[in-house]
Amino acid sequence: MSRSIVEYYASDPEVTTGMKCGYCKQETTRFTNGMWGHVLTARDYQDLIDRGWRRCGLYCYKPNNSKCCCPAYPIKCHALDFRISKSQKKVLRRFKNFIETGNKCNNAGNIKVSVDAENFEMPSESSGKMEFTENLESLNSISNNDLLTLNQNNTLVKETNQNISNTSKVTKTKDTAFEKPKTPVTAKVGGQIKAKLMRRERWRQKQLAKGLSGELQTNRGPQAKSLEEWLTYKKDSTHQFEIRIVLANPKHEAFQESFEESLSVYQKYQVSVHGDTIDKCDARNYKRFLCNNPLTQEGVYGAYHRQYILNGKIIAVGVIDILPYCVSSVYLYYDPGKIIAVGVIDILPYCVSSVYLYYDPDFSFLSLGTYTSLSEIAFVRHLQKRYCDMKYYYLGFYIHSCPKMRYKGEFSPSFLCCPESFTWHPIDQCLPLLDTSAYSRLCPNKETKDENAFKCIKDVMVLHQRKMMTWGEYEEFSSRSIDEDNFDTEDEKEQEIREVTEYGHLVGRVIMANMLLFRPTKDC
Structure with a gap:
């Protein structure tokens, strides 16, 4: 079975300014998360775009809507x-x-x-x-x-x-030489409606006299083009x-x-x-x-x-x-x-x-x-x-x-x-919310949660030294492959866990168990 392989770029918590926004042109108000898609299966990419990801060439990105000037x-x-x-x-x-x-x-x-x-x-x-x-x-x-x-x-x-x-078009022409004098719009419309109602009633009475229902046929005209x-x-x-x-x-x-x-x-x-x-x-x-x-x-x-x-x-x-x-x-x-x-x-x-x-x-x-x-x-x-x-x-x-x-x-x-429950909603129901606030939870039910939410880092699948393994196996393998004098500091270990946890929250539980997250070999 083919596996997706990605390389995640963690955000820096100390950076408070973003990139230039291509929509409103502000210089530092666009915030995104990104990863390099070395290989992606169709199924995995479908799941990614359903969680707000898009690709640009080989690079995949997801806007941080809660921080962006122009939520997407x-x-x-x-x-x-x-x-x-x-x-x-x-x-x-x-x-x-x-x-x-x-x-x-x-x-x-x-x-x-x-x-x-x-x-x-x-x-x-x-x-x-x-x-x-x-x-x-x-x-x-x-x-x-x-x-x-x-x-x-x-x-x-x-x-x-x-x-x-082959289809043919019929061009209609209008002879203006015998046009009737124009009447006020209100009088013309009112007269047309009254005459139409009278004709409809006469037709209905004739149908009832014949023992028929007298209901109008609603689809008598030509069918619209597909x-x-x-x-x-x-x-x-x-x-x-x-x-x-x-x-x-x-x-x-x-x-x-x-x-x-x-x-x-x-x-x-x-x-x-x-x-x-x-x-x-x-x-x-x-x-x-x-x-x-x-x-x-x-x-x-x-x-x-x-x-x-x-x-x-x-x-x-x-x-x-x-x-x-x-x-x-x-x-x-x-x-x-x-x-x-x-x-x-x-x-x-x-x-x-x-x-x-x-x-x-x-x-x-x-x-x-x-x-x-x-x-x-x-x-x-x-x-x-x-x-x-x-x-x-x-x-x-x-x-x-x-x-x-x-x-x-x-x-x-x-x-x-x-952007919070990752459920889909008719745009007509969303527009009033977006008119009030550029960023909004679109799901009306506050109790609805993300069914694919990240739960445990142990579910993350990893590619390390060309081998596929779970996160737990990766931690054990990487520890054995480094001399005692070169073990990661506690800060470095915590930073890596923070990065992988951030990745898990962004892609979701199902995708992180299918895709392989590339982890580099540590320098000895």
């Missing part, structure tokens, strides 16, 4: 029960119009641009203490020349929109659309072919939207931030790029890890010959988790933040046909104190995670 609450949408709002339909219609007719804008000035950025800086590298040298590349059994796609049956084959049924229907396009569209999946490996030929183009869009986004310098978003930092990941790969399961192709050109790339129950993805969206957006996602046992989105600012008229989220919700529903436990779409963190992040709550039905 995990948010998820129930994809199977998802309801499209009126504003989201406008975004889908605009994108559909662009694909089918080539028109690039429709009331573009009123479009809301959604930016899904966690504004987080991860450490430059691991501390270097870990002596773990297994080569995980031997687990990759897929040829570097394989080009794969997921069809509707979730099998890996080529996928295009050639089989999508999300999947909004995301399909005519076969004779101006832009022909298809999806392709390639192995997410720097040595993979297809990965290399699209790397420079996607990097260029990333740099343009970071410089334009976040004001970064070009050296801060170079190829090395791009790989560390969005390409590297700790998720394990076995057999057909592994890391992939999900590419969206427009007219034979890549329009989007989704970096995905397909594991027995997990996929980690990055979506890149192009127009002919040009990537316009990239969305990074993790697919886990119960969810698709959005990690990051960047896009070409020139294409903000397509509301790509909203569109990519809707596309990923549809992807959850697609995967659920094969993996019955997959039901949710995680949108990262909901920051109520940051207006530009509130759009995440518009994907209904959505739920926020309570």
Whole structure:
């Protein structure tokens, strides 16, 4: 059985100032706990994000909400029960119009641009203490020349929109030459309501005379379009659309072919939207931030790029890890010959988790933040046909104190995670609490406790000198391996116990018994 291996960075109790907040821009008000994920199984990472953790490349972090200026609450949408709002339909219609007719804008000035950025800086590298040298590349059994796609049956084959049924649009025109004189709104509305009620009563009396119930039929109109229907396009569209999946490996030929183009869009986004310098978003930092990941790969399961192709050109790339129950993805969206957006996602046992989105600012008229989220919700529903436990779409963190992040709550039905009980609650019930206080216990029942709370340090599993052991075995082993003149002082022992106890409280009882906490060899 594969085991997760992490290296925890304990917080310093003497440090009272934090990092710069990427949301409110205060210099010393962001506090987080972090650990390096050398290896993570899908199951363990699912449990981690359900306790408020997120990953940035190989680095995993959890905001300390009780101390942060902008508390961050995990948010998820129930994809199977998802309801499209009126504003989201406008975004889908605009994108559909662009694909089918080539028109690039429709009331573009009123479009809301959604930016899904966690504004987080991860450490430059691991501390270097870990002596773990297994080569995980031997687990990759897929040829570097394989080009794969997921069809509707979730099998890996080529996928295009050639089989999508043709639909036609009817344009209504208005003849203004014979318009009736306008009447006051109140009189017009009142008259319409009265006439409608009279017609309804006459119809009801006729039905009763025939011996029928006289009840109105409520579903006589056309059925509303599903999300999947909004995301399909005519076969004779101006832009022909298809999806392709390639192995997410720097040595993979297809990965290399699209790397420079996607990097260029990333740099343009970071410089334009976040004001970064070009050296801060170079190829090395791009790989560390969005390409590297700790998720394990076995057999057909592994890391992939999900590419969206427009007219034979890549329009989007989704970096995905397909594991027995997990996929980690990055979506890149192009127009002919040009990537316009990239969305990074993790697919886990119960969810698709959005990690990051960047896009070409020139294409903000397509509301790509909203569109990519809707596309990923549809992807959850697609995967659920094969993996019955997959039901949710995680949108990262909901920051109520940051207006530009509130759009995440518009994907209904959505739920926020309570930072104390780690239970999920409808966002509508949480908003009044957050309006009163930026940090709040969201679970209304004060008696509800964390069912996965840390209990005993002896339950922690440890990796020491390439051996897996319990905490008790580690203490005994480490004591025997050091000369008497080099035993730890009492202060050093207490500090290590404090660090491991802090780790246990943050990850929870179940996860700390599954993951291996790396402990370095003490100097002799």
